[in-house]
Amino acid sequence: MPYSYEPHYFEEFDEGQTFESVGRTVTEADFVLHSAFSGDWTELHTNAEYAEESQFGERIAQGPMTFVLATGFVYRCGFLERRVVAFLGMNYMDIPAPVYAGDTVSAVFEVTETRDLSSRDDAGLVVLDGEMTNQDDEPVFAGDMKFLVERRE
Incomplete structure (x- = not known):
């Protein structure tokens, strides 16, 4: 499977279609940036001494x-590039x-539904x-994501 895909319009998605991401190693910088952006400085995430006893x-x-990493993989794959109207x-x-810092994660996404909307032409x-796994193929995220995707003109 390729790891980078062409942008898809709504009509180009088929139920059962899958997309596979590249891998990405989670770093110390990721931990710090997420804490700074979110304001979540909980010790389990930021205090090595405290977390060692957990x-x-x-x-x-x-x-x-973890969720943000998964959504990042959706966009990094490229199939939604310049086609998403909204994340719903x-x-x-x-x-x-x-x-954990140092884990290498990747994701696979399957199209489970496509639907015309009477409110949008x-x-x-x-x-x-989606399912995101670590380097040991252990699932670390599972979830669905609903997108409003442009139609061809």
């Missing part, structure tokens, strides 16, 4: 950071395992079901 044994990424939300999100709904 059930995880070291600092872990915030759950929202999610029906579910699970974070079954932690992400310029765009349609595309729902992607």
